[in-house]
Every structure is written in C-alpha cells, then in structure tokens.
Amino acid sequence: MHDVAAAILAETGPDSPMRLQKLLYYVQGWHLAMTGEPIFPDRIEAWRAGPVVPEVYKRHEGKREVAKWDEGDPDRLDDDRRETVRWVVARYAGFDRHQLSSMTHDEEPWRKARAGLPEEAPSSAPLSEQVMTAYFRRLTCDSETAIAQAVANARLEGMEVSAEAIEYARAVGRGALTTDEAVRLRIKELLGR
Structure with a gap:
C-alpha cells in the first residue's frame, strides 16, 4: 500500500487525505477488475466517509494535506501496477474529495459492506475483494x-x-x-x- 500511495501522490501532487483514500479504493477496485489480484494487501473498511484504508488514515490523521508518502516508492511498482495508478488518477482527476466520497456511497462495494447501516453510522466492516472485483468488472463489460x-x-x-x-x-x-x-x-x- 505504501508504494501505491506514493505513486498516487506522484501523479496528483499534494492532495487531501480523503481524496487519497478514495483514489486508493479506486486503484484497488480497478486493479482487481483488470487482473483479478489486489494491488495492495491492506484492508479497506466501509467508514462513514466512504472506503478507508485504516493504516493510511493512521499516518495522515489530523492533516489537511498529504504532500508525499515517505514510506513508499512508486518505482517499486511493476509496470502493470503503475499503469493502473496512472489510469485511475487520470480517470478521476476531475473529481474533488467530496465528489469521490459521494460516488463511493452509491457503489455496491461500500453499500454491501455496510449491510444497510445508515450513512451516519460508524463501521469498520471490510469491503469484500470479491464484491469489488465483480462490481468493477461489470463496468468494463x-x-x-x-x-x-x-x-x-x-x-x-x-x-x-x-x-x-x-x-x-x-x-x-x-x-x-x-x-x-x-x-x-x-x-x-x-x-x-
């Protein structure tokens, strides 16, 4: 996850923590759809604000902006993973953090993980990689x-x-x-x- 976060920030430049979280979710979802494999092993949870990687949250909690990801190196990603990051960042470049969060609330992986909880209810339920794979593959067929x-x-x-x-x-x-x-x-x- 560290190398993926670093690669996203290398593409976007300094970004908000919420937007970084949503881009991590989209990178994971699209990579699962295209390859059948996760791009990073870390768990994504269905928080109120949308999908969140808790490990990433711990590192940027309280910050207004994330300028770089020192623990990661984009050059450690293979070409396929780097291409997924580039493609996702280009595809979602026009959306701000609130728009991305709103979009994730309408998508099956977040809704299914929350199992009918109201949007304002807290949750740490994990998003299913199988649901993410199926959802994003449907978008490509x-x-x-x-x-x-x-x-x-x-x-x-x-x-x-x-x-x-x-x-x-x-x-x-x-x-x-x-x-x-x-x-x-x-x-x-x-x-x-």
Whole structure:
C-alpha cells in the first residue's frame, strides 16, 4: 500500500487525505477488475466517509494535506501496477474529495459492506475483494452482459427487475437515452403519468 500511495501522490501532487483514500479504493477496485489480484494487501473498511484504508488514515490523521508518502516508492511498482495508478488518477482527476466520497456511497462495494447501516453510522466492516472485483468488472463489460449481471444480482438480493427497466437499460447502453432520461421515464411510468 505504501508504494501505491506514493505513486498516487506522484501523479496528483499534494492532495487531501480523503481524496487519497478514495483514489486508493479506486486503484484497488480497478486493479482487481483488470487482473483479478489486489494491488495492495491492506484492508479497506466501509467508514462513514466512504472506503478507508485504516493504516493510511493512521499516518495522515489530523492533516489537511498529504504532500508525499515517505514510506513508499512508486518505482517499486511493476509496470502493470503503475499503469493502473496512472489510469485511475487520470480517470478521476476531475473529481474533488467530496465528489469521490459521494460516488463511493452509491457503489455496491461500500453499500454491501455496510449491510444497510445508515450513512451516519460508524463501521469498520471490510469491503469484500470479491464484491469489488465483480462490481468493477461489470463496468468494463458490454452492456448486455452488464444488464444480465445486474439483474442476477438484484434477484440474489430478492428483488425483481421489470422488463421495462431492462429495456431502458438497453436504450442507455445503445446511447438512445441518457441514464437520467431513463430514470425519469421509469418514474413517470411507475407513477402512472
């Protein structure tokens, strides 16, 4: 984890502790999806503010900014790991710490680890690497596979997905609708308007 944190800061420059935490989560998730292996062995927990690596938190607690990570060296990462870090930092560069935290609250790995706890409730439950792998892999597959996996996951959780909702998801996948348009249309249907 030390080398990954150092590599993130080498890409971003000085950053907030919260943003570093969220980037560590995204680096772990995307690396799991792409390789099937974790990029670092440290546990990620489902805290109120989103995913947190406790070991990292202990080292920056009370700081407003993390300028560098002395315990780590980006050069110790192999090319695949360095590329994952670069790709994730570039992909999430436009989001501030609050936006990243909010995004993680909407994602399955954090929600599932918290098992229905209210957002303000404390938790140290670990995020499952298996859930992270499946979630981030769904984001890389074609739309039909993603829809089939999402429907299967909903059914595993005891929910049914309507044919209309599936059709809207397909329309989003084809680019015929935006996600917001599909949600608005589905809400209108459910309300009978």
